[in-house]
Amino acid sequence: MHPVVFNPTLEEVLNFVGTFVFAVSGSLLAVRKSYDIVGMAVLAVITAIGGGVIRDLVIGAVPPAAFQDVSYLWIPLLATILTFFAHVEINRLRAAMLIFDAAGLAVFCVSGTAKALNYGLGPGAAIALGTLTAVGGGIMRDVLAHDEPAIFLPHSELYALPAVVGSVIVVFIPRLPLNNSIAAGLTAVFVFVLRLLALRFGWKAPRPWRTTRQEESDES
Incomplete structure (x- = not known):
């Protein structure tokens, strides 16, 4: 399988942006938990x-x-x-932070999958690692903060699924009649837009069908 080429300069810039906004989200959670600056940094x-x-x-x-x-x-x-000095103002920019978070998710799932493929992993493993690159840090953050990871909450909008879809597309990029870098960039845009649409319209992953009796039993 041919390697997936993603413009190195563009990838580095977007990775730094994603790194920054994900770090801010971790710091904000620490503020909500009343952690000190060391806990925020961790x-x-x-x-x-x-x-x-x-x-x-x-x-x-x-x-x-x-x-x-x-x-x-x-x-x-x-x-x-x-975040330590401006967490009140940053919290007011939640919508903007969600947009940047979506951008980080999109970039990391693409670059993570591409890197796994370039290291010789098969499609299934590359998809798994691409998704993990995008959502793994958030899961670790929530676990360390004693919160249930956001992707497991029933009311959460689509988050992991856009990353999975993006990773699947990246696996097929070498077979597409397009420049690999352009195709990878378009995939990142697609994941970004999909995440924003999920936030805008409240799209959620499907849940198992449950009977009324089961729901009443859980509530009792």
């Missing part, structure tokens, strides 16, 4: 790089990229400091 770093570190360890890309480029560490720390 949640910021975990949220920003957790998924990518796990992916790199699985595919054997060691040391992970987050530990080869110091930017992946100082960006979360910068986000922590910003």
